[in-house]
Amino acid sequence: MALALGSLRLLTDLSLYLRYSLNDKIYLIAESSGGLSLIFKRWATKKTAGSTKNGRDSNPKYLGVKKFGGEKVEPGNIIVRQRGTRFHPGNYVGMGKDHTLFCLKEGHVRFERNKLTGRKWVHVDPVAGHVLHPVYTSDSTPAAEMEPL
Numbered sequence: 001m002a003l004a005l006g007s008l009r010l011l012t013d014l015s016l017y018l019r020y021s022l023n024d025k026i027y028l029i030a031e032s033s034g035g036l037s038l039i040f041k042r043w044a045t046k047k048t049a050g051s052t053k054n055g056r057d058s059n060p061k062y063l064g065v066k067k068f069g070g071e072k073v074e075p076g077n078i079i080v081r082q083r084g085t086r087f088h089p090g091n092y093v094g095m096g097k098d099h100t101l102f103c104l105k106e107g108h109v110r111f112e113r114n115k116l117t118g119r120k121w122v123h124v125d126p127v128a129g130h131v132l133h134p135v136y137t138s139d140s141t142p143a144a145e146m147e148p149l
Contacts, residue, residue: 069111069148073103079122087111090123112148 065087067079080087080101089095090112092105103109107126113119 067103067109069109071109072107073109073124074106075103077103079103079109079124087120087122090121092124092126093122110148115147 061081061083063081063083065080067073067077073079078100079093082099082101085095085099087101089101090110092103092107094102094104096102101122103124105124105126107124110123110125112121112123114121
């Protein structure tokens with residue numbers, strides 16, 4: 001009798017074994033056993049769309065030319081905001097520590113480019129009454145090499 005009961009139990013276990021896949025068996029065991037359900041359950045491994053890594057952006061830096069060629073400028077006016085020296089300071093133009101070019105004397109902005117090197121210069125042509133400082137009169141580049149932008 002015990003042998004028949006054992007073989008009957010083996011047959012029912014075998015039929016359960018053949019009827020369900022491994023995932024189904026784990027789920028059925030976890031559901032029926034109460035405390036073990038936490039062991040066999042799976043949770044999401046990725047966060048949902050609410051917390052994405054791409055959801056931020058930097059503030060704009062407002063770079064570029066602020067006063068164009070021929071515009072009137074006063075001392076302290078910003079002519080160009082830039083990263084690095086795309087434009088170099090010329091006559092009556094100063095450069096800040098962040099490479100911002102600003103006006104030193106009242107006048108009109110003039111841009112020019114060296115034909116050989118391609119270097120761009122920003123000058124302020126002073127209004128009548130201003131005389132160019134002697135330091136600036138000895139121009140190292142001949143006028144033939146410079147062209148207006």
